[in-house]
Amino acid sequence: MSLTSSASKKQEIKLGEINKPDKKENKKLVYNTKGLNLYYGNTQALKDIHLPIRENEVTAIIGPSGCGKSTYIKTLNRMVEMVAGVKVTGEVMYRDKNIFDRSYRVEELRTRVGMVFQKPNPFPKSIFDNVAYGPRVHGIRDKKMLKQIVEKSLRGAAIWEEVKDRLGENAYGLSGGQQQRICIARCLAIEPDVILMDEPTSALDPKSTMKIEELIKELKQNYSIVIVTHNMQQAARISDKTAFFLNGEVVEYDETDRIFSNPSDKRTEDYITGRFG
Numbered sequence: 090m091s092l093t094s095s096a097s098k099k100q101e102i103k104l105g106e107i108n109k110p111d112k113k114e115n116k117k118l119v120y121n122t123k124g125l126n127l128y129y130g131n132t133q134a135l136k137d138i139h140l141p142i143r144e145n146e147v148t149a150i151i152g153p154s155g156c157g158k159s160t161y162i163k164t165l166n167r168m169v170e171m172v173a174g175v176k177v178t179g180e181v182m183y184r185d186k187n188i189f190d191r192s193y194r195v196e197e198l199r200t201r202v203g204m205v206f207q208k209p210n211p212f213p214k215s216i217f218d219n220v221a222y223g224p225r226v227h228g229i230r231d232k233k234m235l236k237q238i239v240e241k242s243l244r245g246a247a248i249w250e251e252v253k254d255r256l257g258e259n260a261y262g263l264s265g266g267q268q269q270r271i272c273i274a275r276c277l278a279i280e281p282d283v284i285l286m287d288e289p290t291s292a293l294d295p296k297s298t299m300k301i302e303e304l305i306k307e308l309k310q311n312y313s314i315v316i317v318t319h320n321m322q323q324a325a326r327i328s329d330k331t332a333f334f335l336n337g338e339v340v341e342y343d344e345t346d347r348i349f350s351n352p353s354d355k356r357t358e359d360y361i362t363g364r365f366g
């Protein structure tokens with residue numbers, strides 16, 4: 090048996106285990122990635138990825154720089170397609186539909202899946218208009234309704250009290266941590282099912298980081314969250330499940346506590362104990 094086929098057999102076994110309902114909580118699958126390969130031209134950035142994302146959980150994606158974390162999270166909303174020359178094979182099932190099927194409408198996906206980026210990226214608009222942006226795009230014009238959505242979203246992002254008296258001010262006037270929470274509020278305003286976060290605190294100071302971490306723990310009650318982080322302590326603090334990526338592969342996926350206390354793969358152990366990365 091060649092190395093490749095034995096590797097894919099191992100993946101199949103893993104997938105079988107992964108697909109069992111979560112025994113403790115019986116949480117539903119939001120995403121199920123099956124045999125995903127992604128190429129930037131001739132460079133393969135993701136290799137035979139099998140990974141579930143479960144409802145109302147925080148799933149952390151960890152691994153050294155360049156191992157495919159960001160590429161993976163950007164496949165979940167098909168943002169990765171914006172890069173010229175990208176080729177994808179395999180399946181990414183979102184709520185039982187393969188988002189890479191030709192008939193799948195990416196616009197629909199983007200209304201269900203919000204994204205928060207590494208660097209806060211508010212629009213050069215007022216705080217109110219930032220949060221009202223998505224609902225307006227979806228045709229909501231009623232002022233009273235927009236006000237309600239904006240307030241609910243800002244409350245949901247734990248920033249209402251800080252900005253309620255300055256909603257007309259430009260969001261650029263806020264601190265980095267506040268801007269990031271405005272971006273989270275903007276995301277909540279479209280009532281997403283899933284929130285993708287690509288290193289959302291790496292540009293923030295420790296105090297703002299803690300606020301966002303607290304917020305993530307609250308948000309998982311209503312949303313499913315996937316977070317890429319290079320900060321292992323952060324993954325340990327806030328996530329339920331962790332996937333360890335290395336060279337474009339998922340080396341290990343498990344309960345976060347297990348990954349950090351008793352990983353089953355030597356490479357995971359070496360990474361979390363700081364032997365490389």
Ligand code: ADP
Nearest residue numbers: 129132134153154155156157158159160161172
């Ligand atoms: P990580 O998020 O873990 O740092 P990335 O997903 O950004 O890793 O990158 C994975 C691999 O894909 C790297 O080898 C990187 O150089 C390559 N890559 C990422 N983005 C592009 C791109 N737009 N074009 C070509 N190669 C890319």
